[in-house]
Amino acid sequence: MATQPAVRCTSVTVHRGDTVACDNVSLHIDRGSITGLFGPSGCGKTTLMRSIVGTQAKVAGSIDVLGEPAGTATLRRRIGYATQSASTYADLSVIDNVTYFASLHGTTDNVAETLAAVGLAAYAKRRVSDLSGGQINRVSIACALVAKPELLILDEPTVGLDPVLRAELWHYFATLAADGTTLLVSSHVMDEAEHCAEMILMRAGRVLAQCTPADLKSRTGKPSIDDAFLALIEGTAA
Ligand SMILES: Nc1ncnc2c1ncn2[C@@H]1O[C@H](COP(=O)(O)OP(=O)(O)OP(=O)(O)O)[C@@H](O)[C@H]1O
Known part of the structure; x- marks a missing residue:
């Protein structure tokens, strides 16, 4: 029997104000892999992530997360x-x-490893108020990573990072996935799709495609993910 996906969304619709932020979204996220969530600003990525985490109000449709309905306390x-x-x-x-967030989950074993993974080992003793914006973002990412949860949902974690840190972070995500963690990572840098086993492409609240980066390129006949996404939007796919 095939393994149940970590997340399954079925006909999910979310209205935010006058906007249909998610419009009849159905998708699955495989366990132990990295799924990238891509699309232009305002297309509904954050709303979809909030719906999966269980923090979004008024979600129509159904979302199963790790075998339970989204939002279940456990x-x-x-x-x-x-x-x-x-x-x-x-x-x-x-x-x-980072230690505080780790202790909420009952173990502080991974604090040093996590700080190293986000490139903050040298800043461990510094107050967060004395860090740059990009460094503060990385503290926040470390707080989400440190307990090694089964499902990690990261909203644009690499924004504002230099290419070296960006590459190191994606490498760390890959090691987590290899250990069985499921990751859903949003970005609007299409090149980052190359780090993902699967990509979900959103536009105006709808899922345009869910496929591997290689499939998207071959389906559209375009050599780059950027061009392939544009081709998909323009309906010029080969
Ligand atoms: N609190 C809100 N009230 C009304 N509309 C909202 C609210 N939050 C988001 N929206 C609208 O919902 C739509 C989806 O927003 P969302 O934040 O999910 O997009 P996104 O893809 O994550 O964007 P970005 O990449 O810029 O973060 C947008 O049109 C946005 O303007």
């Missing part, structure tokens, strides 16, 4: 979520922030 310990705006305690040090 899922809280099994999901790590890093929002676009960093959620950290500015008056605490980097290591105290």
